[in-house]
Amino acid sequence: MELPKFKYHSDPLKSGSIIESDKVCVCCGESRGYIYGGLPYSEEELEDSICPWCIANGEAHKKFDADFTDYDGIGGYGDWDDIAPEIKEEITFRTPGFTGWQQDQWWTHCNDGANYLGCAGFKEIEEYGLELEMYLKQESTKTYNLKDGQWESFFKALDADGSPTAYIFKCIHCGKHGGYIDFD
Structure with a gap:
């Protein structure tokens, strides 16, 4: 079964946001072979329980008021390009997010959301x-x-599976390409 297409997260399997699973989606009641591996922002406990199709069509947001990225973090809390509210809504409500060390952010460029590639x-x-x-x-x-000379050691300490990570x-x-660095 082919995964739904996400404009702002083109390969959620590669990034680890979507994982293979035989779990039944709590939103649609189907087991489709994949599940969102993150923890949505919601009053419900929804970790590892929503399929990518219910994210893509917005049903998970409608049914559980689930957000997959912090709305205010899109654009780096005002540090990067400002984007239209409907783009922020597509990223927040209908795009698989990712897990970060601190508060997640979504890089923006050319007045649009960018495609998340991974850690x-x-x-x-x-x-x-x-x-x-x-x-x-x-x-x-x-x-x-960072002071002069600190970047090199900071940069070499970056770890895709550890802390700090980009x-x-x-x-x-x-x-x-752009993004940000965060650590525990």
């Missing part, structure tokens, strides 16, 4: 290239008040 460490960021490394350096230096996105218009 990255030092090695993965080097594979993306120098432009992403320089962007993360600029953001991290500002956010964490959350990587790609602009759906111009192709630029």
